[in-house]
């Protein structure tokens with residue numbers, strides 16, 4: 001298999017989860033609103049959730065509290081209740097984006113190693129991949145709580161390089177947000193961004209990824 005668009009065929013592909021492989025904002029919004037209602041607080045729109053997803057669950061909860069001018073000390077309770085609801089229903093409406101299943105199958109067939117690096121906590125990330133039948137293709141899953149740092153810090157990507165013993169230039173990062181692009185740049189790994197994900201309400205072009213595609217299938 002040739003990666004026509006980027007001019008080299010990687011040995012390892014590191015995929016972001018939310019906004020790249022899976023459109024998960026609906027389930028995140030549902031769990032968040034369930035938690036907000038339980039605490040007697042106002043609910044939030046899916047539009048806002050799409051702008052806030054990307055820096056992990058704790059940051060998401062901080063964004064909610066800031067936007068509503070709620071007390072910061074509600075953070076830990078809201079986070080705990082949100083995670084309880086999200087963990088109980090990670091995949092009610094979440095679905096793979098077009099081309100994802102085919103792209104993963106093509107990588108497997110070509111014996112290209114696959115890792116998933118997400119800022120979502122490990123447990124719901126694992127359950128979401130399993131519910132969508134794409135857990136098994138990933139030889140490594142790194143969650144937002146797996147290592148001391150998460151994206152945009154390069155540590156999760158560097159961890160993947162060490163785990164597989166594959167160099168940065170033989171690897172490709174696929175992501176939807178500036179967190180992915182910045183982490184890839186810091187780890188010296190080439191990066192493709194998808195145009196369809198969540199990027200804090202900004203166009204992904206602003207983060208200057210090396211390539212942008214409208215579907216993962218456009219890579220091969």
Ligand SMILES: O=C(O)COP(=O)(O)O
Pocket residue numbers: 016017018019052053054055056057060117118119120121
């Ligand atoms: O849960 C998040 O905040 C983002 O997760 P991602 O890194 O898979 O985009």
Ligand SMILES: [Mg+2]
Pocket residue numbers: 016017018019020054175176177197198
């Ligand atoms: Mg993402």
